[in-house]
Amino acid sequence: MPLKSNLDNVTQLDFLEFITSKSTRADFSLADGLQLEIEAHAPGVYRLRCGQPEALHPEKPGLRARAHAGMLLAREEAVGELAVSSVADPAGRGWRLEQGDVLLEVSRDPLRLEVSRAGQMLFTTLEGATLGYDAQVALWTFCTELDGDDAIHGAGETSGDLDRRGASLVSDQAADRVLPLVWSTKGWGLYFNTLNRVEHDLGASDPELYQVAVHGPVLDLFIFVGDPSEVLNQYTALTGRAVQPGLSLMGVWLEQPAGQSGAETLALAQTFRDRQWGLDVVQLAPPSPCGFQADKPAYEWDAARVPDARTFVGGFQNANLQLAAPAFPGVLKGTELFSEWEDRGWLLIDDEGNAHVFKGTDITDGHDFALLDLTHKDVYKLWVERQRQCFDEGLLAPVCNAQYDIPDGLTARGGESGAVLRTIYPLLARAALFDAVAGHKTPQEGVVCSSDLFPSVQRFAWQTGPRTGNGWQALEHTLRTSLSLGDSGVPVQTHALGSAAHPAGEMTPELYIRWLAMCVFSANFSFQSVPALLPSAFDEATQSLVHHWLQWRYRLVPYVLGIIEDAVRTGLPVQRSMALAFPSDHVAQAWDTQYMLGPALLVAPVLQPGKQVKVYLPEGDAWWDLNTGWRYEGGTTWTVEAGLDTLPLFGREGHMLCLGPTVQHSGEFNSARILDEVWMFGMPEHSPVVMRNKIRVMQMQGSSYIKGLEGLKILPSEGLEVKRRGAEVRISRAR
Known part of the structure; x- marks a missing residue:
């Protein structure tokens, strides 16, 4: 693992001296001219910044630095108050930094941090290895101790155990699916505020330690104190929250597969209308139906695919259907526009100043391409304006996955390269699309659909879920990714009912209905517009059950949209893991495929064949069975009989x-x-x-x-x- 080799050359910072304090901050000096600042950023939130004074407080921060700060933090200024006092103990002198009942104790020699609340110790750093720094490569290390019962959540997407202990993750490796928030059910959370590479060792090397390596001249760390819902509230208040989707986005979606014509998709959508199956949005398949012309920067519909855009869009609107379509922040190789923008410096360039050419994908119909340099303000503005034209012509939402494998040798106009460029590119692509679809509205309303993950991703709903197959394992996979993203601060993941890219043979009628029932009790979902995965592929009894569950879905829309509105204020996700909702109930956390849909409903999806389902009802509340009306005390386990027209559902x-x-x-x-x-x-x-x-x-x-x-x-x-x-x-x- 990279982190282990990094630690070998790091100098541990074992000694510090107090410099000064004021109402919001205390300053300390470390070895080699380094400085540590501890700030009461908000009630229950400490901000620790370490580095050379000139790196912590540059005289004239440039536009690039300010832009990067805005990408990460929605609130830069501190709003907390700090009471600082010195203490003496047998191990040496230290300091107490208090915010009400929240206390951060700093030991002087050796350096150690201890965080407690109301007298209860929450976590402590490793004595003698709290902070380390390698000046030659600008690398920081930070190490905390983990208790045996310390369950660690967040850190991004996983299809496995929601407790991330034992994981080893690198922030800019797309396959690791990393997000920067980590929290414990004991009542603390950590967020490393940087666009640079962060390496997380969540007990992989040593099960009793959480070790982190942060690249860059400054270590910027936020420590949150509180139960998980408080941590998510403070984290999203700090880094930004999603805006409201429109009502039409809350209805059922239908995904067009590659190669299917618009007329064929519209005919299948009309089947939904004829059978009274709810449907609102059709998502067009790659390649992108809109793009730059080969010889000019006009962004137009692809005439080969959509000869008459007005008639095409109007056909769906006449059926009360909205359109979502893939977007692509690039230009095809071999076109006049490619050459012109390469000369202008509007594309991502390599070490020799040439536009880097990426291999073709489904979004470009196999054509090689270059990426727009979205760090260039004129390029960013152009792409926003061109995308807005599409939405003005009738598109409802863009779909864009821009987490490309950008090599280390590429450089953007702003000077970004390597891990920083890999981190900010999908962020800029999503932000530009959001500006196009929602940024000009008051209040802002709309979504950008994407599977990309990056710091502050929760600002831009919706996150699209995986398409991994058509079996029971794939159902559990999409559920676990949603719950893990919710633990990481992302309010919404939408689900796909099956995968058009995989054989449909495993999709039995029973699995189809169980999958649909889980999707109904989620933020939202989409059908796949391939014959074997549409309701019409199944018998009349199954189609009747589809009708039943889709009626439930639309009845739930005001509640689910209310949960999302609540997420705008609190940062809490739509689907909430047992650890997030019940951090003090250790038994509940073992039932990690149950979840809360908002504050009122406990959902126990059926993830294997059969009608009997075991359910655990968390302690501290009583629960009402929506199917029978019976009341159950919390802290109990029950075996529930659930036919295909029911789902284990309990009201709090x-x-x-x-x-x-x-x-x-x-x-x-x-x-x-x-x-x-x-x-x-x-x-x-x-x-x-x-x-x-x-x-x-x-x-x-x-x-x-x-x-x-x-x-x-x-x-x-x-x-x-x-x-x-x-x-x-x-x-x-x-x-």
Whole structure:
């Protein structure tokens, strides 16, 4: 592993001296002129910055440095307060840096950091190896100790165990699928704020240590203290949050496979309409239907594929369908435009100043290409403007995977190369597309679909899930990637029901319905528009079940969209792992394919053949079975009988589930009456999560008084009675 060899040449920084402190920051000196700054960046958040003073505070930070800072942080200024005091102990002098009940203790010799909350120790760095630095290669190391029961989450996408202990990851290696947030169920989190390479050893070399190597002249580390939901809240407040998708994006999607014509896809979509299967968006297949012309920078529809764009788009719109289409930030080799932009320096260049040529992909229909240098402000602006034309002509959302394997020898206009360029290129591509589709709207609304991962990716929903096959393992794979991304701060992963790129033989009717049911209780999903993976490929009984579950999907849209609206405020994902939702329940964390859909619903998807499913109901709450209405105490395990028309679903006591009407597509929603029915799980104590929420719960004298339920059907739990009083509803115990 690279990290192990890096550690051999690092000098450990074992001694520090106090310099000064103020209301938000304390400064310390280290060896060789290095300086350590510890800042109360926000309540429960410490920021540690190490480096030479001139690197920490350059006199005139350039435009490039400011742009990079903005890519990583949405909030640069500190908003916390710090109380600093010195302490003496048998091991030597140290300092206490307090934020309310959160304490960071810094030992002087040897250097060591200890973090606690309300007197409870959360984590400590390794004595004598807390910080290391190799000035020759500008490399920092940081090392914390791990307890035996310290479950580590985040760090990006995985299809395996959500506890990442034992993993070895490198940030700019696309195959590692790394994101920069790591947190523990014990109540701490770490974020390394850099575009440079970061190497994570999460107990791979030593199971009791989390070792990190950070490349670059400055180590910029944020330490979060709090339960996982607090960590995600602070992390996304710091690095940015997603904006709201539109209502039409919440409906079901249909993915066109390669080689299928628009007319064929439209005919298949019309089958959905005829069978009353819900559908809203058709995602066009590669190659990109729009692109730069060979001899001029006009961005137009491909005439061979779309002879008449207005008729093409209009055909789908007449069927109440929206279009998403792949986008490509490049220009084809051998065209006049390639030569012209190579001369201008508008393409990524190699050491000799020539545009680097990438091998053709499906998005370019096999043609070799060069990438636009999106660090160049004129190129970035041009691509945004050209993309916006497509959306003005009727496209709803772009689809763009731009995490290319960029060699070390390439350099961008801003001077970026190597790991930094590999990190920021997909970020810039996604940001430009977001500016095109949503940046000019007030408030901003829209999505960019991509599988790319990079720091601050959570700003740009939606993350697209994997397409790994058509068997039970592939179903579990897409579920685990969604939960791991949620643990890493990404609010939404959409799922694909099967994979058009793999043989469909494993897709049985039972698996198809189980997969669909899980997708219904997620942020969103897409059907694959190949005959063997469409509902029409199965028998009438299976098609009837598809109809049943798609009705459920559209009824859930106000709730799911409300969860996403909540994510804009809190950073919490739509599908929440047991570790994220119940960090103090160690038993729940072992049931890591169960999840919370928002705050109110526990979902236990069926991941193997059969009707009997074991479910664990987390302790601390009671749970109501949506299928039977029965109430169960938390901290218990049950075997549930689940036919293909049901799914183990449990409502969390004190919460409500607000459902919309039964519709076939989002255009049938009445924006003035988005809700139809309210299900109550015990006595309501929490205001429900729902789109454009105006429902409020108040507690008085043992009853719940709810405003905002005018005209809605109310289904109370057993033992409750409902009384309407004008615009207010009173829920009380049945007498």
